[in-house]
Amino acid sequence: MRRSIFALSVASAAAGIAAFALPATAMEDELPEWQQARAIGTAERCIPLRQIRSTEVRDDQTIDFVMTGGRTYRNTMANRCGGLRFERAFSYSTSLSQLCSSDIITVLNRTGGAFMRGASCGLGEFTPIEFPEDAEE
Secondary structure, three states, X not given: OHHHHHHHHHHHHHXXXXXXXXXHHHHHHHOOHHHHOEEOOOOEOEEEXXXXXXXXXXXXXXXXXXXXXXXXXXXXXXXXXXXXXXXXOEEEOOOOOEEEOOOEEEEEEEEOOEEEEEEEEEOOOEEEEEOHHHHHO
């Protein structure tokens, strides 16, 4: 009995090592498309509010800002922002004409037909990104 458990453990470990030995392209294909995006420039502290066309909440820590003209900036916050992924809605307030890494967003929780304020979280820097299909064009 001990030998079969040991053999099973060795086989499981070998399978785990084999999974890490997959080529990078095979592992990238398994990632969701949004996680395959790559940085195409240096991070910026601010983006112009007037150019934000839409936002795409990716998870509790990541928001993509799609700009007029098609450029996308990814904002990865230093910490997770509770409820952001589930609610996919947030607000911000700024006195400037830009949204900056020093600004705070607030998750909007839907309750019935209204919104209630949820967690407030600090933004990170805005990194220009492109997705694999955009790079091929």
